[in-house]
Amino acid sequence: MLELRDITAGYDRRSAPAVRNASLTVAPGEAVGLLGPSGCGKSTLARVAALLHRPDAGTLLLDGTLVRHWRHRAPRALRTSFGVVFQQPRLSADPRLTLADLIAEPLRATGRRDTVPARVPGLASTVGLTPDLLTRRPHEVSDGQLQRACLARALVLRPRWLVCDEMTAMLDASTTAALVAVVEEYRTETGAGLLAVGHDRTLLDRWCDRTVHWNEVTAPGEPTAGAS
Numbered sequence: 298m299l300e301l302r303d304i305t306a307g308y309d310r311r312s313a314p315a316v317r318n319a320s321l322t323v324a325p326g327e328a329v330g331l332l333g334p335s336g337c338g339k340s341t342l343a344r345v346a347a348l349l350h351r352p353d354a355g356t357l358l359l360d361g362t363l364v365r366h367w368r369h370r371a372p373r374a375l376r377t378s379f380g381v382v383f384q385q386p387r388l389s390a391d392p393r394l395t396l397a398d399l400i401a402e403p404l405r406a407t408g409r410r411d412t413v414p415a416r417v418p419g420l421a422s423t424v425g426l427t428p429d430l431l432t433r434r435p436h437e438v439s440d441g442q443l444q445r446a447c448l449a450r451a452l453v454l455r456p457r458w459l460v461c462d463e464m465t466a467m468l469d470a471s472t473t474a475a476l477v478a479v480v481e482e483y484r485t486e487t488g489a490g491l492l493a494v495g496h497d498r499t500l501l502d503r504w505c506d507r508t509v510h511w512n513e514v515t516a517p518g519e520p521t522a523g524a525s
């Protein structure tokens with residue numbers, strides 16, 4: 298179970314927090330869609346949920362255990378339980394890496410270099426990347442192809458949780474359908490939970506078990522607990 302309780306988070310303690318008193322739960326195997334107007338704080342909350350952004354207050358529990366020892370992010374051992382895909386693949390892809398190396402990045406970063414040959418080609422094929430694309434760098438492929446590689450990178454450590462932050466916002470309908478299908482196949486196979494952030498209610502309603510609106514996630518009041 299992924300539980301965010303009374304999360305307050307921002308970027309500069311001198312200004313108002315981007316997220317105030319937000320609570321959200323995702324059960325194992327569940328797909329939850331999060332909708333809300335632009336700038337309300339969805340991406341910030343998604344980054345907290347993926348253990349990438351330390352909240353200023355509130356608690357985050359992973360399978361009942363309090364996530365502690367945050368610095369800027371939570372400890373890596375916990376973060377590897379999460380696969381994250383962002384809206385703009387070019388901002389999250391190292392331009393110097395080939396797509397094969399991009400997909401393999403988390404394996405190398407966690408000392409599993411020896412598993413690269415066994416994991417990367419199959420996963421690339423699953424996300425619809427042909428072998429000729431794997432030797433190209435980000436500037437030599439389309440946004441959709443790069444996003445496919447970013448999805449493969451998010452899946453390569455076989456995470457128990459996926460956070461897709463407007464993963465398909467800049468893609469056409471057929472690429473959107475293909476990437477959603479890959480996520481759903483992965484979830485069927487592994488039982489991973491999903492938090493999908495987006496603007497498109499129709500897509501989220503079709504994709505997810507339930508869709509929550511930002512108004513339901515945030516409640517008025519002051520933060521109740523300090524982040525550990």
Ligand SMILES: Nc1ncnc2c1ncn2[C@@H]1O[C@H](COP(=O)(O)OP(=O)(O)OP(=O)(O)O)[C@@H](O)[C@H]1O
Pocket residue numbers: 308315333334335336337338339340341342
């Ligand atoms: N790195 C950052 N530094 C400072 N402020 C930021 C940063 N990222 C986001 N913000 C601010 O935090 C607030 C919430 O932004 P966030 O990206 O979480 O919203 P969002 O709901 O995901 O928006 P959108 O739907 O447009 O992507 C905004 O006011 C934004 O300007």
